[in-house]
Amino acid sequence: MINIHHLNCGILSPPGVGSVACHCLLLEEDGHLALVDAGFGLRDIQSPLKRIGQDKIDFYNIRFDARHTAVHQIEDMGFVPAYVRDCIITHLDFDHIGGLDDFPYSTVHVAAEEYASFASGNPRYLHHQLGHRPKLELYEKGACKWFGMEARKLKLPFSTTVYLIPLFGHTKGHCGVAIQQNENWILHVGDAFYLEAELFSEAQKIAEVASKSADDDHQRKLSLKHLMDLLASNKHIKMLSYHEPSFFNLEAELSFKL
Numbered sequence: 001m002i003n004i005h006h007l008n009c010g011i012l013s014p015p016g017v018g019s020v021a022c023h024c025l026l027l028e029e030d031g032h033l034a035l036v037d038a039g040f041g042l043r044d045i046q047s048p049l050k051r052i053g054q055d056k057i058d059f060y061n062i063r064f065d066a067r068h069t070a071v072h073q074i075e076d077m078g079f080v081p082a083y084v085r086d087c088i089i090t091h092l093d094f095d096h097i098g099g100l101d102d103f104p105y106s107t108v109h110v111a112a113e114e115y116a117s118f119a120s121g122n123p124r125y126l127h128h129q130l131g132h133r134p135k136l137e138l139y140e141k142g143a144c145k146w147f148g149m150e151a152r153k154l155k156l157p158f159s160t161t162v163y164l165i166p167l168f169g170h171t172k173g174h175c176g177v178a179i180q181q182n183e184n185w186i187l188h189v190g191d192a193f194y195l196e197a198e199l200f201s202e203a204q205k206i207a208e209v210a211s212k213s214a215d216d217d218h219q220r221k222l223s224l225k226h227l228m229d230l231l232a233s234n235k236h237i238k239m240l241s242y243h244e245p246s247f248f249n250l251e252a253e254l255s256f257k258l
């Protein structure tokens, strides 16, 4: 049986949105550990200007705190970070992969389309965040389906089924991660929606932000519609997004002294 631990690996406060989280998951089964998204890492905290750049730091109002890094939290939980051998990545934006080089022996699992967009030089990415040249496991389109949606089965040392679910649009190969728990599923949707409010109304300020940051906004809206339909028709799926803050107590975290 898989254990799912929830980690907040960063706080951003972009204009007009308020403070949002960086919701990563640590999957644990029979001594094997896998991370879903990697948040900000120790190198981001140590050299934010060099790693992230002034423009992004100013716009997103990023809080740099080593206590938020996955590597520190995993240690605090009593696990050995070197045992994290797999990192499953929804997409390669800077706020999702800064922590990857804290797990240098870890294989990075990502959709082939996402890595192709990264490797093509797409300027939205910070290419040095993969400068440690991790082993990559890329997933191409296949025939597998999950509740009618395309699914790509992840190669992990778990008996639990974990899929990448293409939710393209935010980026060219953006995916959610579906994890089975008995008859239920957790679907980490990455940035397919930022806040849960987007599922219930289009007239949100956040929808403007989501449109602007999409590589393909038409495709992003189709992906969001698929998620809304899935939620309406299925009681066995719990969705969570990377940036939705309500899962964590961000106010308390922000009150910690840096």
Ligand SMILES: [Zn+2]
Pocket (backbone or CB within 6 Å): 093, 095, 096, 191, 242, 243
């Ligand atoms: Zn993001």
